[in-house]
Amino acid sequence: xxxxxxxxxxxxxxxxxxxxxxxxxxxxxxxxxxxxxxxxxxxxxxxxxxxxxxxxxxxxxxxxxxxxxxxxxxxxxxxxxxxxxxxxxxxxxxxxxxxxxxxxxxxxxxxxxxxxxxxxxxxxxxxxxxxxxxxxxxxxxxxxxxxxxxxxxxxxxxxxxxxxxxxxxxxxxxxxxxxxxxxxxxxxxxxxxxxxxxxxxxxxxxxxxxxxxxxxxxxxxxxxxxxxxxxxxxxxxxxxxxxxxxxxxxxxxxxxxxxxxxxxxxxxxxxxxxxxxxxxxxxxxxxxxxxxxxxxxxxx
Numbered sequence: 001x002x003x004x005x006x007x008x009x010x011x012x013x014x015x016x017x018x019x020x021x022x023x024x025x026x027x028x029x030x031x032x033x034x035x036x037x038x039x040x041x042x043x044x045x046x047x048x049x050x051x052x053x054x055x056x057x058x059x060x061x062x063x064x065x066x067x068x069x070x071x072x073x074x075x076x077x078x079x080x081x082x083x084x085x086x087x088x089x090x091x092x093x094x095x096x097x098x099x100x101x102x103x104x105x106x107x108x109x110x111x112x113x114x115x116x117x118x119x120x121x122x123x124x125x126x127x128x129x130x131x132x133x134x135x136x137x138x139x140x141x142x143x144x145x146x147x148x149x150x151x152x153x154x155x156x157x158x159x160x161x162x163x164x165x166x167x168x169x170x171x172x173x174x175x176x177x178x179x180x181x182x183x184x185x186x187x188x189x190x191x192x193x194x195x196x197x198x199x200x201x202x203x204x205x206x207x208x209x210x211x212x213x214x215x216x217x218x219x220x221x222x223x224x225x226x227x228x229x230x231x232x233x234x235x236x237x238x239x240x241x242x243x244x245x246x247x248x249x250x251x252x253x254x255x256x257x258x259x260x261x262x263x264x265x266x267x268x269x270x271x272x273x274x275x276x277x278x279x280x281x282x283x284x285x286x287x288x289x290x291x292x293x294x295x296x297x298x299x300x
Contacts, residue, residue: 001101001109001111005094005097005098005101005111006098007098008097008098008099008101008109009043009046009098009099009101010101010102010103010109011029011030011031011033011045011046011101011102011103011118012029012030012033012103013027013028013029013030013102013103013104014027014028014029014030015027015028016028026117027112027116027117028116028117028118029100029102029112029116029117029118029119030118031045031046031047031099031118031119031120032045032046032047032048032118032120033045046099046119047119047120050119050120050121052120052121052123052124052185052186053183053185053186054121054124055121055123055124055125055127055128055186056124056127056183056185056186056187056188057123057124057126057127057128057130057131057186057187057188058127058131058134058146058147058187058188058189058204058205059127059147059148059187059189059204060146060147060148060151060153060204060259060260061148061187061202062260062262062271063202064146064189064202064203064204065146065153065259065260065264066271067201067202067203068144068146068155068203069155069264069266069269070269071168072144072155072157072165072266073157073158073161073164073165074158074161075158075255075267076155076156076157076158076161076266077155077156077227077253077254077255077266078153078154078155078156078253078254078255078256078257078259078264078266079153079154079156079231079250079251079252079253079254079257080151080152080153080154080249080250080251080257080258080259081151081152081154081231081234081245081246081249081250081251082150082151082152082245082246082249083130083150083152083243083244083245083246084244084245084246085244085246086126086130086149086150087114087115087116087117087122087126088114088115088116089114089244090114090115090125090126090129091113091114091115092112092113092114092115097111097113100112100113100116100119123149123186124186126149126150127147127149130147130149130150130152131188133238133241133243134146134147134152134204134205135205136237136241137234137237138205138208138209139209140237141209141210141211141212141214141228141229142154142214142229142233142234142237143155143205143209143211144205144211146204146205147204148259148260151259151260153257153259154234154253156227156228156229156230156253157211157227157228158226158227158228159213159215159226159227159228162211162212162213162228165211166210166211169207169210169211170207170210172192172203172206172207173206173207173208175192175193176190176191176192176203176206176207177206177208179191179192181206188204189202189203189204190202190203190204190205190206191203211228212228213228214228214229214233215227215228215229215230217229217233217236218230218232218233218235218236219232220232224253227253230253231250231252231253255267258274261273261274261277262274262277
């Protein structure tokens with residue numbers, strides 16, 4: 001290995017099963033190892049020399065999504081999609097290979113030639129590509145939308161409300177452009193108006209592109225024809241761009257959807273824990289119930 005790429009550093013390597021997906025596994029490398037320098041492990045970790053803030057990207061945070069939903073017209077719908085094997089679609093430049101070596105045996109080493117979970121800037125590196133993708137979706141008038149790494153959330157609007165919504169976006173574009181894009185750590189966002197409590201109206205996009213009626217551009221069902229676009233419009237562009245969706249995780253357009261582990265209801269303007277999260281929390285409370293009140297409060 002050293003004769004091929006020169007001096008290198010390896011990191012611990014793990015393979016764990018993906019929850020609910022038999023015979024599917026996730027590869028992890030602990031690039032934060034070692035956490036403490038010792039005689040046995042005298043080298044600093046790979047992550048200790050990287051500042052993830054140097055790789056900023058947009059994040060569809062709780063605040064961003066809440067405010068976006070609040071500004072939607074009545075009876076809008078939402079759908080979510082995940083990009084398949086997101087990080088592994090990003091190849092590493094060969095200059096990075098010496099820091100991406102995995103030791104898989106006493107004297108056996110491999111190079112992970114794609115970015116992966118465990119490297120601190122991975123979400124930012126992938127995010128920069130995903131940001132370009134979402135910008136292209138918006139420029140093709142598919143939106144509004146946001147993302148959390150590879151988890152994308154799409155909103156669509158009833159055609160009868162498009163003029164009103166686009167007029168609202170035009171005013172926001174002027175304000176957001178004047179304010180400019182901000183960076184907080186590894187997060188990029190646009191700030192809009194200031195609310196009475198001093199918080200800001202947060203956006204991931206600057207509302208440059210108005211939404212259009214795309215219902216005649218691809219096959220649409222009778223329900224889809226009432227809305228600005230459907231998944232066929234998304235596929236038409238993503239196929240051209242080479243964006244691979246994990247179709248088993250698609251959540252088609254509906255009044256509510258699951259995103260970042262929460263259930264978002266556009267009709268009732270509510271956010272709640274998913275059933276899986278509720279069961280998980282109930283299990284935790286059952287496990288830690290015998291502990292003292294102080295411990296229980298801490299775990300809650």
